[in-house]
Amino acid sequence: MINIIGAGLAGLSAALTLAESGIRCRLISAQHSERAQSVLAEGGINAALDTMGEGDDTGLHFEETMKGGVYLADPNAVRALTENAPAVVRKLADIGVPFNRNPDGSIMLRSFGGQKKKRTAFAQSSTGKMIMTALIDEVRKYEAQGLVTRLPHHTFVRLMTNGTECTGLRIRDTYTGKMYDLNGIVIAAFGGMNGMFPHITTGTVTNSGTAAAVLFAQGVRFANTEMIQYHPTTIGIPGKRCLISEAARGEGGRLLVMKKGYPWYFMEEKYPELGNLMPRDIVSREMFFAKREYGTAYLDMTGVSGDVWKNKLSDLREEIMHYFPLDPKKDFIPVEPGIHYFMGGIYVNIRHETSMRGLYAAGECACQYHGANRLGGNSLLGAVFGGMTAAKNAAAYADSDSGMNEYRDDEPLIAELPAGSDERLGDILAGGLGIVRNSVTIKSALDRLDALQCTVAAEKVRKELGRAMLLSALGRMESRGAHYREDCPETLDEFAGVTVSQLAGGAVRITFEDIPERNDNGSNV
Amino acid sequence: MEVTFDILRRRSAAEKPFIQTVTIDGGRCATVAEALDLINAEELADDPIQWERSCKQKKCGACAMLINGRPRLACDTKLSEFRKSRIELAPLKKFPVVRDLIVDRKVIFDDLQKLGAWLDENAEADICGISYEASRCLQCGCCLEVCPNFYPGGEFYGASVLSVSSRLAAETPAEYSKRIYGAYNEHFYRGCGKSLSCKDICPAGIDTERLMVNSNAAAVWKRGKRKKDRQ
Numbered sequence: 001m002i003n004i005i006g007a008g009l010a011g012l013s014a015a016l017t018l019a020e021s022g023i024r025c026r027l028i029s030a031q032h033s034e035r036a037q038s039v040l041a042e043g044g045i046n047a048a049l050d051t052m053g054e055g056d057d058t059g060l061h062f063e064e065t066m067k068g069g070v071y072l073a074d075p076n077a078v079r080a081l082t083e084n085a086p087a088v089v090r091k092l093a094d095i096g097v098p099f100n101r102n103p104d105g106s107i108m109l110r111s112f113g114g115q116k117k118k119r120t121a122f123a124q125s126s127t128g129k130m131i132m133t134a135l136i137d138e139v140r141k142y143e144a145q146g147l148v149t150r151l152p153h154h155t156f157v158r159l160m161t162n163g164t165e166c167t168g169l170r171i172r173d174t175y176t177g178k179m180y181d182l183n184g185i186v187i188a189a190f191g192g193m194n195g196m197f198p199h200i201t202t203g204t205v206t207n208s209g210t211a212a213a214v215l216f217a218q219g220v221r222f223a224n225t226e227m228i229q230y231h232p233t234t235i236g237i238p239g240k241r242c243l244i245s246e247a248a249r250g251e252g253g254r255l256l257v258m259k260k261g262y263p264w265y266f267m268e269e270k271y272p273e274l275g276n277l278m279p280r281d282i283v284s285r286e287m288f289f290a291k292r293e294y295g296t297a298y299l300d301m302t303g304v305s306g307d308v309w310k311n312k313l314s315d316l317r318e319e320i321m322h323y324f325p326l327d328p329k330k331d332f333i334p335v336e337p338g339i340h341y342f343m344g345g346i347y348v349n350i351r352h353e354t355s356m357r358g359l360y361a362a363g364e365c366a367c368q369y370h371g372a373n374r375l376g377g378n379s380l381l382g383a384v385f386g387g388m389t390a391a392k393n394a395a396a397y398a399d400s401d402s403g404m405n406e407y408r409d410d411e412p413l414i415a416e417l418p419a420g421s422d423e424r425l426g427d428i429l430a431g432g433l434g435i436v437r438n439s440v441t442i443k444s445a446l447d448r449l450d451a452l453q454c455t456v457a458a459e460k461v462r463k464e465l466g467r468a469m470l471l472s473a474l475g476r477m478e479s480r481g482a483h484y485r486e487d488c489p490e491t492l493d494e495f496a497g498v499t500v501s502q503l504a505g506g507a508v509r510i511t512f513e514d515i516p517e518r519n520d521n522g523s524n525v
Numbered sequence: 526m527e528v529t530f531d532i533l534r535r536r537s538a539a540e541k542p543f544i545q546t547v548t549i550d551g552g553r554c555a556t557v558a559e560a561l562d563l564i565n566a567e568e569l570a571d572d573p574i575q576w577e578r579s580c581k582q583k584k585c586g587a588c589a590m591l592i593n594g595r596p597r598l599a600c601d602t603k604l605s606e607f608r609k610s611r612i613e614l615a616p617l618k619k620f621p622v623v624r625d626l627i628v629d630r631k632v633i634f635d636d637l638q639k640l641g642a643w644l645d646e647n648a649e650a651d652i653c654g655i656s657y658e659a660s661r662c663l664q665c666g667c668c669l670e671v672c673p674n675f676y677p678g679g680e681f682y683g684a685s686v687l688s689v690s691s692r693l694a695a696e697t698p699a700e701y702s703k704r705i706y707g708a709y710n711e712h713f714y715r716g717c718g719k720s721l722s723c724k725d726i727c728p729a730g731i732d733t734e735r736l737m738v739n740s741n742a743a744a745v746w747k748r749g750k751r752k753k754d755r756q
Binding site for chain 2 (some may be wrong): 123
């Protein structure tokens with residue numbers, strides 16, 4: 001029996017991999033898979049399928065992923081990811097993901113940021129939802145066989161450890177309030193740390209960031225937590241930010257600001273080769289500077305053909321018109337960069353093992369594949385492949401099921417956060433971890449963090465994870481990918497390593513570790 | 526403008542329901558979801574309304590509830606739609622209440638499992654052009670709430686299995702389609718009274734009539750799949 005926390009894409013992928021090998025698992029999630037953040041993913045999933053006659057190959061996918069991440073990712077893990085990507089996408093097609101197709105029936109690919117070839121398989125502009133639907137149905141087959149046991153409306157409370165090793169976990173049924181202890185290997189697949197920034201990310205509001213913070217407080221090592229992706233094109237909607245997919249630019253959308261009364265397509269002028277499809281870190285930073293000088297930035301999709309709107313972006317147009325009194329076919333859309341993805345997270349190796357034996361991590365909660373900046377289309381891929389890899393490696397340690405044992409004593413971690421507590425922390429972190437940072441704003445955020453009063457246990461653990469993020473940003477005295485320091489604008493070789501954070505003896509410790517050497521065994525994980 | 530909410534609350538399934546009335550400044554929030562957040566943060570911080578939500582942009586189906594008697598997503602319901610400044614919120618009625626606006630929609634997933642809602646063989650590319658449409662289903666339960674034929678525990682599973690079985694039928698190679706067609710006949714076609722209330726209510730705007738026409742043609746009238754020009 002293996003316990004998976006999270007029933008989004010990485011969790012489902014892990015569950016399917018285990019079930020296909022005849023290994024039983026539990027899928028533990030706060031809500032059903034249909035409510036997972038993965039359903040919000042829009043643009044697509046990368047794989048060098050080379051169906052567009054452009055001569056693409058997995059080597060180029062590897063190189064562009066490494067370059068996009070400014071060489072901070074584990075090259076062997078990225079090689080495994082990119083070499084397996086075509087098989088991953090073909091498997092998804094086999095389980096019924098309705099990818100857009102070319103006239104010859106092959107999977108159609110679109111252009112995406114940081115990639116010179118068309119490499120992103122897509123299902124209009126709802127790729128995440130389409131993949132989730134197919135995976136949910138596929139996993140259901142194994143639920144019926146008793147290989148996958150779903151525990152919806154259950155939240156993670158804490159790991160059970162014997163000091164150094166994870167031996168299981170405690171969960172809470174949110175419907176009844178009862179708690180249970182479950183033994184066995186744990187795969188964390190609970191998504192990114194967007195809950196640390198309430199109301200200002202494109203993620204779900206279910207994610208509170210507390211699960212990650214609890215693992216951090218239990219001594220699990222985290223990596224590159226300063227690497228936060230701001231997606232260039234988001235719009236503010238009630239209570240959160242809404243994503244306008246990179247597919248909008250992949251299909252011809254252009255970014256501009258108004259300069260002396262005329263549109264200035266700054267990305268096209270500054271980066272003639274990839275233009276609006278530069279990697280997201282660069283686009284967001286350029287938008288930041290352009291907006292600082294000229295005010296509102298806009299997305300111009302007026303040149304996108306009716307055929308593309310109908311067959312590739314139908315949901316996107318409907319969504320924009322729902323929130324704005326404008327028609328993207330005719331009007332410019334006001335957009336702003338918004339927090340979208342966490343490249344950093346639980347430190348894992350190529351096998352998705354964490355620093356704690358018995359605990360694995362996959363999907364956005366893990367720090368793997370994306371280095372200092374993730375390319376669009378690599379997150380769905382990383383979630384599916386990461387879930388498969390974690391499951392494959394965890395499978396060897398699966399033990400027999402010892403059932404769910406009700407736990408009845410006090411559990412300080414389940415006390416509700418006081419009203420407004422998460423916003424206060426989020427405000428401090430956002431102040432120090434913007435698109436453009438410097439030591440003054442980071443130190444000021446750390447001072448505010450020190451002064452933050454915490455009363456319940458969950459607040460305290462969240463505060464320490466926040467501190468790790470700020471200290472990581474302070475310690476990386478260079479600019480790389482999503483981490484741009486105005487006071488240290490150069491990319492320096494001495495920082496070409498992983499920022500590792502760990503809570504030890506009550507204090508957050510930051511160290512830099514080398515990135516693994518590249519070898520030729522990448523795809524064999 | 527002041528907006529008054531009458532919210533049907535219940536501490537647990539075992540306790541009696543009661544109506545809590547809260548008035549807020551409607552100008553400070555655009556949607557019912559936002560109003561609930563505001564109410565919980567400011568008016569009822571010590572005893573917040575329990576409700577499920579996740580994406581807040583009508584893509585996950587978590588926040589389905591009865592809004593003035595109609596099942597809708599709270600995140601997709603704008604306060605500006607209402608002429609009266611009094612809005613009733615209640616949990617969906619066809620599912621057991623957990624507390625306040627939270628209901629247990631377990632029956633949806635149980636029925637899908639009983640239906641055998643999965644592919645037996647590798648999918649073939651969808652020639653009907655309905656797989657994408659069907660895959661958009663949120664499994665929110667709004668269609669079941671308004672359906673005159675659906676009741677939990679019955680043999681008719683409602684439109685939430687229509688969407689899934691439509692996708693599966695569209696992608697199952699003809700020689701393997703007997704099982705999914707049979708399940709569709711037994712648990713959807715036979716019990717559906719064609720009121721099409723599901724089509725009107727679906728928050729994802731899924732054209733359930735089109736899914737039905739397609740599935741009926743293939744599963745009931747054995748006309749094979751209705752081809753559509755590939756998009």
